[in-house]
Amino acid sequence: MALILNTGQNSYKSDLEGLFETLQEQRSELLSMVRDVQLAARLLAVAEARRLSELAGDDPRVAHYLNSSDTILRRAAALEIESEIANIRVPPITKSETLLQGRITDESARATAHVAVTLVDEKGAPVVGVASVETDDSGYFAFILQPAQVDAIGAGRxxxxQVGSASGKLVPVAAQAFTLASGEVKVSETRLQPSELEKLRLRPVQR
Structure with a gap:
């Protein structure tokens, strides 16, 4: 838990940041707990369906429990994605800096972690002066560009x-072209197709 000094104007900014961080941590913990409860409920539903099937195979409650199990599994998967998003920490920037951020995921929005993300032009050439970044466990990446870097790229470009791993690099089919401007916050979400994950030999994060 973050330390809240509460000494007035001098600590206002740090206290606000600390309070926000505490809320983020609590949200992540609660999402994880709810997901664990859902998975436990699914195990109970499957066990009960198996028990009823052994006692009387035509018991209508068997289908009910199995359907409930599938519903619970989908709910747990959605909670997993929400937990990944809750773990994201957006870096602070100044008014003149440009932030390009987003997530690299599979088609079901599960994180693709620890892959290189490179800013490239429409011909696929890396943008000079902008280093690649790596996605975190949530599939999140962030480029922080200074005004001089944005000016060098050029307005309207x-x-x-481009996403890369030890097995290669590619520009995802789902990647959308964009432009950058000084002081802008741009979000670019990219979902990799199964064939792209296979080509890069990547697997979404499994928890």
Whole structure:
């Protein structure tokens, strides 16, 4: 839990940041707890369906419990994605800096962690002066660009994202072209297709 000094104007900013961080941590913990409860409920539903099936195979409650199990599994998967998003920490920037951020995921929005993300132009060439970044456990990445970097790129220049691993690099089919401006916050979400995950030999995060 973050330390809240509460000494007035001098600690206002740090106290606010600390309070927000505490709320984020609590949200992540609660989502994880709810997901665990859902998975436990699914185990109970499956066990009860198996018990009823052994006692009387035509018991209508068997189908009910199995359907409930599938519903619970989908709910747990959605909670997993929410937990990943809750763990994201957006870096602070100044008014003149440009933030390009987003997530690299599979088609079901599960995180693709620890892959290189490179800013490239419409011809696929890496943008000079902008280093690649790596996604975290939530599939989140962030480029923080200074005004001089944005000016060097040029207003109106079409850009996109390249994703890479030890097995290769590619510009995802789902990647959308965009432009950048000084002081802008841009979000670029990219979902990799199964064939792209296979080509890069990547697997979404499994928890």
């Amino acid at each position: 079409k850009l996109t994202l």
